[in-house]
Amino acid sequence: MKNHVLWQIALTFASLSLVAMGGANAVVPEIHRQIVGAHGWMNDATFSQLFAIAQAAPGPNILLASLIGWRIAGMAGLAVATLAMIVPSSVLAFTVGRLVNRLADAPWISVTKAGLVPIAVGLIMAGGLVMARAAVHSLFSLAITVGAAIFVLCSDRNPLWALAGGTIISLLGLWGGVVK
Amino acid sequence: MKTTNNIVPGQGVPSPLPENVAGRIGLKQLFLGFLKIGLLGFGGLAPVAHHVIVEDRAWLTEQEYASLLGLGQILPGGNIINLAVIMGDRFQGIWGSLTALAALMAMPLVILMALALLYERFAGLAVVRTAIGGSAAVAAGLVIGTAAKILWKLRLSWIGLLFAALAFAAVGLLQLSLVPVIVVLAPLSVGVAYTRRRS
Numbered sequence: 369m370k371n372h373v374l375w376q377i378a379l380t381f382a383s384l385s386l387v388a389m390g391g392a393n394a395v396v397p398e399i400h401r402q403i404v405g406a407h408g409w410m411n412d413a414t415f416s417q418l419f420a421i422a423q424a425a426p427g428p429n430i431l432l433a434s435l436i437g438w439r440i441a442g443m444a445g446l447a448v449a450t451l452a453m454i455v456p457s458s459v460l461a462f463t464v465g466r467l468v469n470r471l472a473d474a475p476w477i478s479v480t481k482a483g484l485v486p487i488a489v490g491l492i493m494a495g496g497l498v499m500a501r502a503a504v505h506s507l508f509s510l511a512i513t514v515g516a517a518i519f520v521l522c523s524d525r526n527p528l529w530a531l532a533g534g535t536i537i538s539l540l541g542l543w544g545g546v547v548k
Numbered sequence: 549m550k551t552t553n554n555i556v557p558g559q560g561v562p563s564p565l566p567e568n569v570a571g572r573i574g575l576k577q578l579f580l581g582f583l584k585i586g587l588l589g590f591g592g593l594a595p596v597a598h599h600v601i602v603e604d605r606a607w608l609t610e611q612e613y614a615s616l617l618g619l620g621q622i623l624p625g626g627n628i629i630n631l632a633v634i635m636g637d638r639f640q641g642i643w644g645s646l647t648a649l650a651a652l653m654a655m656p657l658v659i660l661m662a663l664a665l666l667y668e669r670f671a672g673l674a675v676v677r678t679a680i681g682g683s684a685a686v687a688a689g690l691v692i693g694t695a696a697k698i699l700w701k702l703r704l705s706w707i708g709l710l711f712a713a714l715a716f717a718a719v720g721l722l723q724l725s726l727v728p729v730i731v732v733l734a735p736l737s738v739g740v741a742y743t744r745r746r747s
Binding site for chain 1: 586587588589590592593615618619620621622623624625626627628629630633634637638642645649652653655656657659660661663664667671674675678679680681682683684685686687688689690691692693694695696697698699700702704708709710711712713714715716717719720721723725726727730733734737738739740741742745
């Protein structure tokens, strides 16, 4: 039965690897749809908590997949999810990297980018909406989400500052009796 | 598309990099460089990757970095992961790719495991649950803010905005499955960009 779960994890993330335009944040809605919705492997609260932990760690944001794999099936799940997310797209990158030689003056790259970037941005925004739906339960947490969005918009500081600030404000809210 | 002259089929390992640079960077240097990128990449890898590769180690010039990153960005998957795969191959072939990739993932995975174990151990405490709940709310805001910022900086044409809105509505609001949405929207959007570029 365990193998069955690992197989499902592999299929879920491998199918997303090749459509993750602009990285993992663009596939957050689909990961959520499959993990929380279709498979019912975890609830909204756990999903948003894992997302927060993945954000707090350094490294590529596909670590969200690793963490979800770990939560569902332990170390084996972590290994399978990480590889499933990385291998297909890396094999493609390796192949294309060898086929493409002179990059600097390749107009098709800038045209492809011009076409893909708007979709990637729309998907990342959708990812933010899905995360907010899972993480915002009160006016207090809504204010934190809005505050973090404004922080990113208005400053170029490392987003880790916002993560630290929001966490401290939440704890102050807990001790002040604002949040339960 | 009449751009095939820009796609040169690989004869050995094609390299746009100066010979002396490509030969000089061994597996050990690749490993240490990408280990550093992974370890210091809090809140996004892009700034630290640029720092290490262009400024600190001078492996690539600004222009070479920009063009390799551009390729990494149009390919699916993490941009810096793709960059590691392609750069590793340019410097040391397939072993270079595997080394750069492993080095990039090593420290983040270790730190992630430590955080996950702490979470598992202490998730029952109200303080911990509140802290993580708070950072989850922040994380959602960070993603929304980042998307808004990119949108603001890009100054997209109305057609670009239309595709962004379609992708957002299909996946975020209607919660449609991602793969068919991309299979439909991506070729359309690239096709439109191609037509507009030619005219």
